[in-house]
Amino acid sequence: MKRVLILGGGFGGIATAHRLKQKLGTEVEVTLVDKRPYFMVGFRKTWALVGEAPLEEGQRPLESLTKIGVRVIQDSVTSIDPKARAATVESQRLEVDALVVALGADLATQAIPGFKEHAYNVYDPQDIPRAAQALKDFKGGNLLIGIFGAPYKCSPAPYEMSLLIDDSLKARGVKANITVFSPQPMSIPILGQESCDTIEGRLADKGITFLPNHKAASLEAGKVLFAEKQLPFDMLFGVPPHTPPAVVKESGLVDKSGWVNVDARTMETSFPGVYAIGDVVQIMMPNGKPLPKAGAFAEAMGETAAEQIAAKFNGQTSEEFFKGDGGCYLEVGAGQAMMVTGHFMAEPPDIMLTEATTQYMTEKRAFESERLKKWFG
Numbered sequence: 001m002k003r004v005l006i007l008g009g010g011f012g013g014i015a016t017a018h019r020l021k022q023k024l025g026t027e028v029e030v031t032l033v034d035k036r037p038y039f040m041v042g043f044r045k046t047w048a049l050v051g052e053a054p055l056e057e058g059q060r061p062l063e064s065l066t067k068i069g070v071r072v073i074q075d076s077v078t079s080i081d082p083k084a085r086a087a088t089v090e091s092q093r094l095e096v097d098a099l100v101v102a103l104g105a106d107l108a109t110q111a112i113p114g115f116k117e118h119a120y121n122v123y124d125p126q127d128i129p130r131a132a133q134a135l136k137d138f139k140g141g142n143l144l145i146g147i148f149g150a151p152y153k154c155s156p157a158p159y160e161m162s163l164l165i166d167d168s169l170k171a172r173g174v175k176a177n178i179t180v181f182s183p184q185p186m187s188i189p190i191l192g193q194e195s196c197d198t199i200e201g202r203l204a205d206k207g208i209t210f211l212p213n214h215k216a217a218s219l220e221a222g223k224v225l226f227a228e229k230q231l232p233f234d235m236l237f238g239v240p241p242h243t244p245p246a247v248v249k250e251s252g253l254v255d256k257s258g259w260v261n262v263d264a265r266t267m268e269t270s271f272p273g274v275y276a277i278g279d280v281v282q283i284m285m286p287n288g289k290p291l292p293k294a295g296a297f298a299e300a301m302g303e304t305a306a307e308q309i310a311a312k313f314n315g316q317t318s319e320e321f322f323k324g325d326g327g328c329y330l331e332v333g334a335g336q337a338m339m340v341t342g343h344f345m346a347e348p349p350d351i352m353l354t355e356a357t358t359q360y361m362t363e364k365r366a367f368e369s370e371r372l373k374k375w376f377g
Helices: 011-027 044-049 062-068 125-137 157-171 193-205 295-313 358-376
Strands: 002-007 028-034 038-040 059-061 070-074 077-081 086-089 092-095 098-101 141-147 176-181 209-211 218-220 223-225 230-232 235-239 274-276 325-333 336-343 350-353
Touching: 002 011, 011 028, 011 062, 011 098, 011 295, 011 358, 028 062, 044 125, 044 157, 059 062, 059 358, 062 070, 062 358, 098 295, 125 235, 141 157, 141 230, 157 176, 157 193, 157 235, 157 325, 193 209, 193 350, 274 295, 295 325, 325 358, 336 358
Parallel strands: 002 028, 002 098, 028 070, 098 274, 141 176, 141 235, 176 209
Antiparallel strands: 038 059, 077 086, 086 092, 218 223, 223 230, 325 336, 336 350
């Protein structure tokens, strides 16, 4: 029996496991490893932050995957040996016929001096309850939402967060000066200036300040330090720099880009039988810009990797390739959402920002519920 080891239980890892079992059933032994016991769609963090819905409501135990014949190990991966298609988990070395690295991106709070002491990490589910309580207790003043590095997961999320926080505070009668800063030259560069103007105009209409080209150097109590200026704050919600997990860096899978390089069509790395998917990889679009890190893309990458693996196990060649179609939702309040969507791997990429509608908000909620039902029953 062929064996597949999947490192990571996010969008990509779960999609890979499901597709492999669909294609090969009992002919393949699938093991999935993750240090967390549950899966959760990332955008639920913002809902929990503003008090719209609890985190737990959107969490599902990874152990449920045993129902489809997937072995689940809750533990950390301590080493990866891509040459041997092996990894060390639970102090045991697992050697397999195909290895899928789907460990995502680590949140490098340590890269910004003072971040841990003075900011709330709103990309970490573990810090959301603390941040939500702080927002609930907030009496007004300068509230900063800081993007401390790029690339980062779900490009629209910080802007969505600012809009929903603004609505929440105004509903309580709390006066706040909300500012979003980013090291990038515009809000979501892959969209181009016109669509970024639309997003930034929507922020301005709400009285939210956007500061591009602001790369923070460090944090001190009540202020963010930049190269030539500083910003005062009473509360700071931060998006830390993202980096591949240390175990991936140490494996030799990371190239000069700082991320794992893969064949953009098959998700296979330079090591035969070793695939990498999701936030841990960097794929360049035909226009030379990196593909955004988003759950929808990780899911499609996982399905692609599974198709490639299944075909190879059957002595065939798969024609199922990663197409880069999809996008991210940007909730704007009042029950509406926009969408950054398109054909990202087309030549040239065809990417657009939709208008804000209630239909996109409905689709966003369905995006979560459909996957939870499909993957966990």
